[in-house]
Amino acid sequence: MIDTVVLDVGETLTRDDRYWARWADWLNVPGHTVSALVGAVVAQGRDNADALRLVKPGLDVAAEYAAREAAGKGELLDESDLYDDVRPALAELRRRGVRVIVAGNQTAKAGAMLAALDLPADLVATSGEWGVAKPDPRFFARVLLESGAAPERTLYVGDHPQNDTFPARAAGLRTAHLRRGPWGHLWADAPELIAAADWRIGSLLDLADIARP
Template sequence: MIRAVAFDVGETLISDDRGWGAWADWLAVKRHTLSALVGAVVAQGRDNADALRLVRPGIDIEAERAAMEQAGRGEFLDESDLYPDVRPSLAALQDSGIRVVVAGNQTRRAGELLRALGLPVDALATSGEWGVAKPATEFFARTVDLAEAAPHEVLYVGDHPQNDVLPARECGLRTAHLRRGPLGHLWADSEEAEAADWRLGSLTELVDVVRAQ
Protein backbone atom coordinates (compact mmCIF):
# COMPACT_ATOMS: atom_id res chain seq x y z
CA MET A 1 0.00 0.00 0.00
CA ILE A 2 1.18 3.50 -0.82
CA ARG A 3 0.78 5.81 2.18
CA ALA A 4 2.86 8.74 0.95
CA VAL A 5 3.96 10.27 -2.33
CA ALA A 6 7.17 12.30 -2.52
CA PHE A 7 7.82 14.63 -5.43
CA ASP A 8 10.95 15.89 -7.12
CA VAL A 9 10.73 19.61 -7.97
CA GLY A 10 12.38 20.69 -11.23
CA GLU A 11 10.46 19.50 -14.29
CA THR A 12 8.18 17.50 -12.03
CA LEU A 13 6.29 20.27 -10.24
CA ILE A 14 7.78 23.36 -11.85
CA SER A 15 9.17 24.25 -15.26
CA ASP A 16 12.86 25.15 -15.20
CA ASP A 17 12.45 27.66 -18.05
CA ARG A 18 12.55 30.73 -15.81
CA GLY A 19 15.66 29.59 -13.94
CA TRP A 20 17.71 28.79 -17.02
CA GLY A 21 16.51 31.96 -18.70
CA ALA A 22 17.72 34.00 -15.74
CA TRP A 23 21.14 32.33 -15.93
CA ALA A 24 21.40 33.01 -19.67
CA ASP A 25 20.58 36.69 -19.17
CA TRP A 26 23.04 36.98 -16.28
CA LEU A 27 25.86 35.37 -18.25
CA ALA A 28 24.98 37.43 -21.35
CA VAL A 29 24.41 34.45 -23.62
CA LYS A 30 21.41 33.70 -25.81
CA ARG A 31 18.76 31.66 -24.02
CA HIS A 32 18.66 29.19 -26.88
CA THR A 33 22.42 28.70 -26.59
CA LEU A 34 22.29 27.85 -22.91
CA SER A 35 19.24 25.65 -23.44
CA ALA A 36 21.08 23.71 -26.15
CA LEU A 37 24.11 23.30 -23.90
CA VAL A 38 21.94 21.98 -21.08
CA GLY A 39 20.54 19.42 -23.48
CA ALA A 40 24.01 18.47 -24.65
CA VAL A 41 25.48 17.85 -21.19
CA VAL A 42 22.38 15.98 -20.10
CA ALA A 43 22.65 13.71 -23.14
CA GLN A 44 26.23 12.99 -22.08
CA GLY A 45 25.06 12.00 -18.61
CA ARG A 46 26.67 15.05 -17.01
CA ASP A 47 25.42 17.47 -14.36
CA ASN A 48 23.28 20.12 -16.05
CA ALA A 49 25.29 22.79 -14.20
CA ASP A 50 28.14 21.88 -16.55
CA ALA A 51 26.30 23.97 -19.14
CA LEU A 52 27.14 27.05 -17.07
CA ARG A 53 30.78 25.96 -16.90
CA LEU A 54 30.89 25.71 -20.69
CA VAL A 55 29.59 29.25 -21.03
CA ARG A 56 31.97 30.60 -18.39
CA PRO A 57 34.88 28.28 -17.63
CA GLY A 58 35.93 28.38 -13.99
CA ILE A 59 32.63 29.88 -12.85
CA ASP A 60 31.89 29.82 -9.11
CA ILE A 61 28.20 28.98 -9.36
CA GLU A 62 27.34 29.72 -5.73
CA ALA A 63 29.14 33.06 -5.85
CA GLU A 64 27.32 34.00 -9.05
CA ARG A 65 24.00 32.95 -7.54
CA ALA A 66 24.67 35.20 -4.55
CA ALA A 67 25.56 38.07 -6.89
CA MET A 68 22.31 37.57 -8.77
CA GLU A 69 20.37 37.77 -5.51
CA GLN A 70 22.25 40.93 -4.52
CA ALA A 71 21.39 42.49 -7.87
CA GLY A 72 17.71 41.65 -7.46
CA ARG A 73 17.86 39.02 -10.17
CA GLY A 74 17.83 35.94 -7.98
CA GLU A 75 15.56 32.91 -7.85
CA PHE A 76 11.86 33.56 -8.27
CA LEU A 77 8.79 31.36 -8.53
CA ASP A 78 5.11 32.07 -8.93
CA GLU A 79 1.99 30.20 -9.98
CA SER A 80 2.94 30.40 -13.66
CA ASP A 81 5.99 28.20 -13.01
CA LEU A 82 3.82 25.27 -11.88
CA TYR A 83 2.72 22.68 -14.41
CA PRO A 84 -1.08 22.82 -14.76
CA ASP A 85 -1.66 19.35 -13.29
CA VAL A 86 0.32 19.99 -10.10
CA ARG A 87 -2.07 21.73 -7.75
CA PRO A 88 -5.15 19.62 -8.59
CA SER A 89 -3.18 16.36 -8.48
CA LEU A 90 -1.56 17.09 -5.11
CA ALA A 91 -4.90 18.10 -3.69
CA ALA A 92 -6.55 14.94 -5.03
CA LEU A 93 -3.89 12.78 -3.38
CA GLN A 94 -4.41 14.53 -0.05
CA ASP A 95 -8.17 14.09 -0.38
CA SER A 96 -7.52 10.36 -0.83
CA GLY A 97 -5.72 10.23 2.51
CA ILE A 98 -2.21 10.14 1.04
CA ARG A 99 0.58 12.10 2.74
CA VAL A 100 2.08 14.43 0.13
CA VAL A 101 5.67 15.65 0.47
CA VAL A 102 8.14 17.49 -1.73
CA ALA A 103 11.86 16.70 -1.65
CA GLY A 104 14.14 17.81 -4.46
CA ASN A 105 17.60 19.05 -5.36
CA GLN A 106 16.93 22.74 -4.88
CA THR A 107 18.44 25.63 -2.99
CA ARG A 108 17.33 26.85 0.42
CA ARG A 109 15.84 29.90 -1.30
CA ALA A 110 13.82 27.66 -3.61
CA GLY A 111 12.38 25.97 -0.53
CA GLU A 112 11.19 29.35 0.75
CA LEU A 113 9.65 30.22 -2.61
CA LEU A 114 7.88 26.86 -2.90
CA ARG A 115 6.36 27.23 0.57
CA ALA A 116 5.12 30.69 -0.36
CA LEU A 117 3.07 29.13 -3.18
CA GLY A 118 0.90 27.39 -0.58
CA LEU A 119 0.86 24.06 -2.34
CA PRO A 120 -1.40 21.31 -0.96
CA VAL A 121 1.46 19.37 0.64
CA ASP A 122 2.10 18.03 4.13
CA ALA A 123 5.84 18.68 4.20
CA LEU A 124 8.51 20.17 1.97
CA ALA A 125 12.32 20.18 2.04
CA THR A 126 15.20 20.83 -0.34
CA SER A 127 18.72 19.52 -0.63
CA GLY A 128 19.98 23.00 0.18
CA GLU A 129 18.21 22.84 3.53
CA TRP A 130 19.34 19.29 4.27
CA GLY A 131 22.91 19.68 3.10
CA VAL A 132 22.65 16.47 1.11
CA ALA A 133 21.47 15.95 -2.46
CA LYS A 134 20.25 13.21 -4.76
CA PRO A 135 21.32 10.59 -5.60
CA ALA A 136 22.81 10.16 -2.10
CA THR A 137 21.26 7.47 0.07
CA GLU A 138 20.92 9.94 2.94
CA PHE A 139 18.69 12.15 0.80
CA PHE A 140 16.18 9.35 0.35
CA ALA A 141 16.44 8.33 4.00
CA ARG A 142 15.43 11.87 4.90
CA THR A 143 12.65 11.74 2.34
CA VAL A 144 11.27 8.62 4.01
CA ASP A 145 11.41 10.39 7.38
CA LEU A 146 9.55 13.34 5.86
CA ALA A 147 6.94 10.95 4.48
CA GLU A 148 6.38 9.38 7.91
CA ALA A 149 5.98 5.91 6.39
CA ALA A 150 8.03 2.79 5.72
CA PRO A 151 10.19 2.97 2.56
CA HIS A 152 8.03 0.51 0.63
CA GLU A 153 4.98 2.66 1.44
CA VAL A 154 6.52 5.75 -0.16
CA LEU A 155 6.29 6.48 -3.88
CA TYR A 156 8.95 8.83 -5.25
CA VAL A 157 8.07 10.69 -8.45
CA GLY A 158 10.62 12.36 -10.70
CA ASP A 159 11.80 12.97 -14.24
CA HIS A 160 15.45 11.87 -13.90
CA PRO A 161 16.03 8.09 -13.94
CA GLN A 162 19.57 8.30 -12.56
CA ASN A 163 18.79 10.81 -9.81
CA ASP A 164 15.23 9.79 -9.01
CA VAL A 165 14.21 6.30 -10.08
CA LEU A 166 17.32 4.19 -9.49
CA PRO A 167 18.54 5.62 -6.15
CA ALA A 168 15.02 5.74 -4.70
CA ARG A 169 14.44 2.15 -5.76
CA GLU A 170 17.75 1.08 -4.19
CA CYS A 171 16.59 2.65 -0.93
CA GLY A 172 13.42 0.58 -0.95
CA LEU A 173 10.94 3.18 -2.21
CA ARG A 174 8.41 2.65 -4.97
CA THR A 175 9.13 4.80 -8.02
CA ALA A 176 7.41 6.57 -10.88
CA HIS A 177 9.20 8.11 -13.85
CA LEU A 178 7.53 11.21 -15.25
CA ARG A 179 7.98 11.92 -18.95
CA ARG A 180 8.31 15.66 -18.58
CA GLY A 181 11.02 18.19 -19.37
CA PRO A 182 14.30 17.51 -21.23
CA LEU A 183 15.47 14.71 -18.94
CA GLY A 184 12.10 13.04 -18.71
CA HIS A 185 11.74 12.85 -22.46
CA LEU A 186 15.36 12.04 -23.25
CA TRP A 187 15.54 9.06 -20.90
CA ALA A 188 11.90 7.95 -21.16
CA ASP A 189 12.72 4.74 -23.02
CA SER A 190 15.96 3.96 -21.19
CA GLU A 191 16.51 0.85 -19.09
CA GLU A 192 16.74 3.09 -16.04
CA ALA A 193 13.29 4.56 -16.66
CA GLU A 194 11.89 1.10 -17.34
CA ALA A 195 13.06 0.11 -13.84
CA ALA A 196 10.38 2.38 -12.36
CA ASP A 197 7.24 0.79 -10.98
CA TRP A 198 5.21 3.18 -13.10
CA ARG A 199 5.95 5.37 -16.13
CA LEU A 200 3.73 8.40 -16.40
CA GLY A 201 2.90 11.13 -18.85
CA SER A 202 1.24 13.37 -16.28
CA LEU A 203 0.53 13.73 -12.58
CA THR A 204 -3.14 13.20 -13.33
CA GLU A 205 -2.22 9.61 -14.26
CA LEU A 206 -0.40 9.32 -10.93
CA VAL A 207 -3.57 10.01 -8.97
CA ASP A 208 -5.29 7.09 -10.70
CA VAL A 209 -2.28 4.83 -10.03
CA VAL A 210 -2.20 5.59 -6.31
CA ARG A 211 -5.95 5.24 -5.88
CA ALA A 212 -5.78 1.80 -7.50
CA GLN A 213 -3.31 0.50 -4.92
Protein backbone atom coordinates in the same frame (compact mmCIF):
# COMPACT_ATOMS: atom_id res chain seq x y z
CA MET B 1 -1.14 0.50 -1.55
CA ILE B 2 0.84 3.75 -1.35
CA ASP B 3 0.47 5.86 1.80
CA THR B 4 2.89 8.69 0.93
CA VAL B 5 3.78 10.28 -2.41
CA VAL B 6 7.01 12.29 -2.52
CA LEU B 7 7.61 14.53 -5.52
CA ASP B 8 10.71 16.02 -7.06
CA VAL B 9 10.51 19.73 -7.92
CA GLY B 10 12.34 20.83 -11.10
CA GLU B 11 10.61 19.53 -14.24
CA THR B 12 8.21 17.56 -12.05
CA LEU B 13 6.28 20.36 -10.37
CA THR B 14 7.95 23.39 -11.91
CA ARG B 15 9.18 24.40 -15.35
CA ASP B 16 12.89 25.20 -15.55
CA ASP B 17 12.76 27.55 -18.54
CA ARG B 18 12.72 30.76 -16.50
CA TYR B 19 15.53 29.45 -14.28
CA TRP B 20 17.82 28.97 -17.28
CA ALA B 21 16.65 32.15 -19.01
CA ARG B 22 17.72 34.21 -15.99
CA TRP B 23 21.12 32.55 -16.05
CA ALA B 24 21.42 33.38 -19.77
CA ASP B 25 20.56 37.02 -19.08
CA TRP B 26 23.11 37.17 -16.28
CA LEU B 27 25.86 35.68 -18.46
CA ASN B 28 24.81 37.91 -21.38
CA VAL B 29 24.20 35.12 -23.88
CA PRO B 30 21.04 34.19 -25.80
CA GLY B 31 18.61 31.98 -23.92
CA HIS B 32 18.72 29.46 -26.75
CA THR B 33 22.46 29.01 -26.20
CA VAL B 34 22.04 28.03 -22.57
CA SER B 35 19.03 25.81 -23.31
CA ALA B 36 20.91 23.98 -26.06
CA LEU B 37 23.94 23.47 -23.84
CA VAL B 38 21.78 22.17 -21.00
CA GLY B 39 20.37 19.65 -23.45
CA ALA B 40 23.86 18.68 -24.57
CA VAL B 41 25.23 18.05 -21.09
CA VAL B 42 22.07 16.18 -20.12
CA ALA B 43 22.53 13.85 -23.08
CA GLN B 44 26.14 13.27 -21.98
CA GLY B 45 25.06 12.40 -18.44
CA ARG B 46 26.81 15.44 -16.96
CA ASP B 47 25.75 17.90 -14.26
CA ASN B 48 23.49 20.53 -15.79
CA ALA B 49 25.64 23.27 -14.21
CA ASP B 50 28.32 22.23 -16.72
CA ALA B 51 26.23 24.09 -19.31
CA LEU B 52 27.09 27.33 -17.53
CA ARG B 53 30.77 26.41 -17.44
CA LEU B 54 30.70 25.85 -21.19
CA VAL B 55 29.39 29.39 -21.62
CA LYS B 56 31.99 30.79 -19.23
CA PRO B 57 34.94 28.41 -18.71
CA GLY B 58 36.16 28.25 -15.14
CA LEU B 59 32.91 29.70 -13.79
CA ASP B 60 32.44 29.27 -10.03
CA VAL B 61 28.70 28.57 -10.13
CA ALA B 62 28.17 29.02 -6.38
CA ALA B 63 29.98 32.37 -6.34
CA GLU B 64 28.12 33.52 -9.44
CA TYR B 65 24.81 32.49 -7.86
CA ALA B 66 25.64 34.64 -4.82
CA ALA B 67 26.55 37.56 -7.08
CA ARG B 68 23.21 37.29 -8.89
CA GLU B 69 21.36 37.30 -5.59
CA ALA B 70 23.29 40.31 -4.36
CA ALA B 71 22.45 42.16 -7.58
CA GLY B 72 18.75 41.43 -7.18
CA LYS B 73 18.73 39.16 -10.23
CA GLY B 74 18.58 35.81 -8.48
CA GLU B 75 16.09 32.99 -8.25
CA LEU B 76 12.40 33.58 -8.85
CA LEU B 77 9.66 31.01 -8.47
CA ASP B 78 5.94 31.70 -8.46
CA GLU B 79 2.59 30.29 -9.58
CA SER B 80 3.45 30.76 -13.26
CA ASP B 81 6.30 28.23 -12.93
CA LEU B 82 3.99 25.38 -11.91
CA TYR B 83 2.82 22.83 -14.45
CA ASP B 84 -0.95 22.86 -14.93
CA ASP B 85 -1.49 19.41 -13.39
CA VAL B 86 0.27 20.14 -10.11
CA ARG B 87 -2.51 21.59 -7.95
CA PRO B 88 -5.29 19.25 -9.12
CA ALA B 89 -3.07 16.17 -8.84
CA LEU B 90 -1.79 16.96 -5.36
CA ALA B 91 -5.25 17.95 -4.16
CA GLU B 92 -6.70 14.66 -5.41
CA LEU B 93 -4.00 12.66 -3.66
CA ARG B 94 -4.80 14.32 -0.36
CA ARG B 95 -8.53 13.86 -0.95
CA ARG B 96 -7.83 10.13 -1.18
CA GLY B 97 -5.99 10.17 2.12
CA VAL B 98 -2.44 10.07 0.72
CA ARG B 99 0.28 12.07 2.45
CA VAL B 100 1.99 14.43 -0.03
CA ILE B 101 5.58 15.56 0.36
CA VAL B 102 7.55 17.82 -1.98
CA ALA B 103 11.31 17.20 -1.75
CA GLY B 104 13.87 18.03 -4.42
CA ASN B 105 17.33 19.41 -5.12
CA GLN B 106 16.73 23.12 -4.65
CA THR B 107 18.15 25.92 -2.56
CA ALA B 108 16.70 27.00 0.76
CA LYS B 109 15.47 30.15 -0.99
CA ALA B 110 13.58 28.06 -3.55
CA GLY B 111 12.12 26.08 -0.66
CA ALA B 112 10.77 29.26 0.91
CA MET B 113 9.25 30.36 -2.39
CA LEU B 114 7.65 26.96 -2.88
CA ALA B 115 6.24 27.04 0.64
CA ALA B 116 4.76 30.47 -0.07
CA LEU B 117 2.72 28.98 -2.92
CA ASP B 118 0.66 27.03 -0.36
CA LEU B 119 0.61 23.85 -2.41
CA PRO B 120 -1.74 20.99 -1.41
CA ALA B 121 1.12 19.24 0.39
CA ASP B 122 1.85 18.12 3.92
CA LEU B 123 5.51 19.09 3.70
CA VAL B 124 7.70 21.11 1.33
CA ALA B 125 11.46 20.65 1.75
CA THR B 126 14.62 21.07 -0.31
CA SER B 127 18.15 19.71 -0.30
CA GLY B 128 19.35 23.17 0.68
CA GLU B 129 17.29 22.96 3.84
CA TRP B 130 18.20 19.36 4.60
CA GLY B 131 21.91 19.76 3.89
CA VAL B 132 22.03 16.75 1.59
CA ALA B 133 21.16 16.39 -2.09
CA LYS B 134 20.09 13.60 -4.44
CA PRO B 135 21.32 11.08 -5.38
CA ASP B 136 22.97 10.75 -1.95
CA PRO B 137 21.32 7.85 -0.06
CA ARG B 138 21.03 10.14 2.98
CA PHE B 139 18.52 12.27 1.06
CA PHE B 140 16.25 9.26 0.62
CA ALA B 141 16.78 8.23 4.24
CA ARG B 142 15.44 11.68 5.17
CA VAL B 143 12.54 11.19 2.74
CA LEU B 144 11.61 7.99 4.55
CA LEU B 145 11.96 9.66 7.93
CA GLU B 146 9.49 12.34 6.82
CA SER B 147 7.23 9.88 5.03
CA GLY B 148 6.01 8.09 8.12
CA ALA B 149 5.34 5.06 5.91
CA ALA B 150 7.30 1.95 5.07
CA PRO B 151 9.58 2.23 2.00
CA GLU B 152 7.34 -0.09 -0.02
CA ARG B 153 4.38 2.20 0.75
CA THR B 154 6.27 5.38 -0.18
CA LEU B 155 6.34 6.47 -3.83
CA TYR B 156 9.02 8.82 -5.17
CA VAL B 157 8.06 10.68 -8.36
CA GLY B 158 10.58 12.42 -10.61
CA ASP B 159 11.83 12.99 -14.12
CA HIS B 160 15.55 12.28 -13.69
CA PRO B 161 16.66 8.60 -13.64
CA GLN B 162 20.05 9.21 -11.97
CA ASN B 163 18.73 11.61 -9.34
CA ASP B 164 15.26 10.21 -8.79
CA THR B 165 14.33 6.77 -10.06
CA PHE B 166 17.55 4.81 -9.54
CA PRO B 167 18.52 6.06 -6.05
CA ALA B 168 14.94 5.95 -4.79
CA ARG B 169 14.64 2.34 -5.91
CA ALA B 170 18.00 1.54 -4.27
CA ALA B 171 16.63 2.98 -1.02
CA GLY B 172 13.68 0.60 -1.20
CA LEU B 173 11.02 3.11 -2.26
CA ARG B 174 8.53 2.57 -5.04
CA THR B 175 9.22 4.75 -8.06
CA ALA B 176 7.29 6.59 -10.77
CA HIS B 177 9.19 8.14 -13.67
CA LEU B 178 7.57 11.22 -15.18
CA ARG B 179 8.04 11.83 -18.89
CA ARG B 180 8.53 15.58 -18.59
CA GLY B 181 11.40 17.97 -19.24
CA PRO B 182 14.67 17.12 -21.03
CA TRP B 183 15.68 14.30 -18.66
CA GLY B 184 12.23 12.78 -18.55
CA HIS B 185 11.86 12.67 -22.32
CA LEU B 186 15.42 11.67 -23.13
CA TRP B 187 15.50 8.56 -20.95
CA ALA B 188 11.81 7.61 -20.88
CA ASP B 189 12.29 4.52 -23.03
CA ALA B 190 15.75 3.49 -21.84
CA PRO B 191 15.76 -0.21 -20.85
CA GLU B 192 17.45 0.48 -17.50
CA LEU B 193 14.80 3.11 -16.67
CA ILE B 194 11.97 0.78 -17.64
CA ALA B 195 13.45 -1.89 -15.37
CA ALA B 196 13.84 0.47 -12.41
CA ALA B 197 10.51 2.31 -12.50
CA ASP B 198 7.45 0.72 -10.97
CA TRP B 199 5.33 3.09 -13.03
CA ARG B 200 5.99 5.38 -16.01
CA ILE B 201 3.60 8.30 -16.26
CA GLY B 202 2.95 11.25 -18.54
CA SER B 203 1.03 13.40 -16.06
CA LEU B 204 0.85 13.86 -12.31
CA LEU B 205 -2.87 13.22 -12.61
CA ASP B 206 -1.98 9.54 -13.12
CA LEU B 207 -0.79 9.31 -9.52
CA ALA B 208 -4.17 9.23 -7.80
CA ASP B 209 -5.10 5.81 -9.13
CA ILE B 210 -1.59 4.48 -8.49
CA ALA B 211 -1.53 5.57 -4.87
CA ARG B 212 -5.03 4.60 -3.75
CA PRO B 213 -7.31 3.23 -6.46
